[in-house]
Amino acid sequence: MMPGEPIGNGDDRDRSAVPGSPSASTSPPATASPSPAGLSVGGSAPAAGASDHAPGPGAGLRIDGVSLTFRGARTTHALDRISIDVAPREVVALIGPNGCGKSTLLRVLAGLIPPDGGTVAIDGDPVTGPDPRIGLVFQEPRLLSWRSAEGNVRFPMELAGWPTPRQEARADDLLGLVGLREFARARPSTLSGGTRQRVSIARALALEPAVLLLDEPFSALDALTRERFNAELLNLWQRTGTTIVLVTHSIPEAVFLADRVLVMSPRPGRLVAEVRVDLPRPRRLIDLDSVFVSSVAAQVRAHLVDTTDDRIAMVEARTAVPAGGRPGAPRYEETAPGAPAWFDPFRPEDEG
Numbered sequence: 326m327m328p329g330e331p332i333g334n335g336d337d338r339d340r341s342a343v344p345g346s347p348s349a350s351t352s353p354p355a356t357a358s359p360s361p362a363g364l365s366v367g368g369s370a371p372a373a374g375a376s377d378h379a380p381g382p383g384a385g386l387r388i389d390g391v392s393l394t395f396r397g398a399r400t401t402h403a404l405d406r407i408s409i410d411v412a413p414r415e416v417v418a419l420i421g422p423n424g425c426g427k428s429t430l431l432r433v434l435a436g437l438i439p440p441d442g443g444t445v446a447i448d449g450d451p452v453t454g455p456d457p458r459i460g461l462v463f464q465e466p467r468l469l470s471w472r473s474a475e476g477n478v479r480f481p482m483e484l485a486g487w488p489t490p491r492q493e494a495r496a497d498d499l500l501g502l503v504g505l506r507e508f509a510r511a512r513p514s515t516l517s518g519g520t521r522q523r524v525s526i527a528r529a530l531a532l533e534p535a536v537l538l539l540d541e542p543f544s545a546l547d548a549l550t551r552e553r554f555n556a557e558l559l560n561l562w563q564r565t566g567t568t569i570v571l572v573t574h575s576i577p578e579a580v581f582l583a584d585r586v587l588v589m590s591p592r593p594g595r596l597v598a599e600v601r602v603d604l605p606r607p608r609r610l611i612d613l614d615s616v617f618v619s620s621v622a623a624q625v626r627a628h629l630v631d632t633t634d635d636r637i638a639m640v641e642a643r644t645a646v647p648a649g650g651r652p653g654a655p656r657y658e659e660t661a662p663g664a665p666a667w668f669d670p671f672r673p674e675d676e677g
Contacts, residue, residue: 426594
């Protein structure tokens with residue numbers, strides 16, 4: 326593969342599954358393609374079943390060679406030549422170790438942080454600042470405490486100058502979409518964490534964005550509630566048709582929600598792999614227990630092994646000079662990936 330060549334366009338995509346999945350086949354369940362820095366990750370059509378739904382407002386998103394360095398008392402190279410093509414109505418998940426630039430990339434896509442290099446475009450139109458075509462949901466709901474749920478949902482419409490009757494109608498529709506009409510007058514302090522996040526999602530959809538960016542929106546929820554909210558998010562996606570880019574640390578969540586999972590390296594963030602998820606839609610929570618999902622999750626996990634902070638620390642520790650040793654001599658050859666190589670509780674310290 327030549328540098329700059331997109332990784333797949335979705336036309337020749339294998340939509341088969343492993344035994345135990347909704348569409349078993351002897352073909353591999355998913356494909357994983359390496360994506361070194363500078364390569365672009367090509368967009369693809371949504372997974373099987375997505376085309377059965379009525380077309381929505383989702384737009385194509387193109388990220389071309391985006392790089393970003395924060396300069397100040399300390400210089401931090403955050404992103405390095407990120408290139409991604411996201412197809413209209415596609416759901417793409419970004420996953421990677423802490424500090425790799427996932428959330429920073431979302432803020433660049435939202436127009437909140439200008440990149441040092443590269444471009445972001447929606448259906449060919451460049452994103453040069455905060456854009457009403459893009460909705461962003463943060464890890465925390467970040468609701469205005471003095472406003473009701475309805476008031477928070479209406480806030481972007483007020484800023485956009487919508488007339489009051491239109492605001493009220495749109496807010497009522499959105500609260501109904503996320504199942505919160507009965508809480509329209511409630512203040513955030515009286516709502517649970519999950520309910521506040523629903524209000525935040527409704528607010529992000531207020532101006533009918535073509536692209537919805539989600540930065541670990543359910544990370545603060547317990548496991549059972551998180552799974553239920555993931556299913557609700559897919560139902561919301563099916564009804565709105567919005568293109569979604571999701572950041573998560575949960576591999577099962579990424580596989581369950583996305584058409585593709587993109588794996589990022591430690592800082593500076595680069596795309597190191599793409600794993601396609603050919604699980605038919607609509608998806609159900611029971612799919613999380615299928616052999617297919619486990620197989621795809623294993624592929625994602627395999628790409629993360631060499632990008633974790635522990636792995637990097639282990640390599641650095643192995644190349645350190647032990648007491649009385651020679652430079653470059655490994656200290657403990659049998660230390661496994663993921664185990665802190667600088668401390669082994671089952672071996673005595675080297676004697677001087």
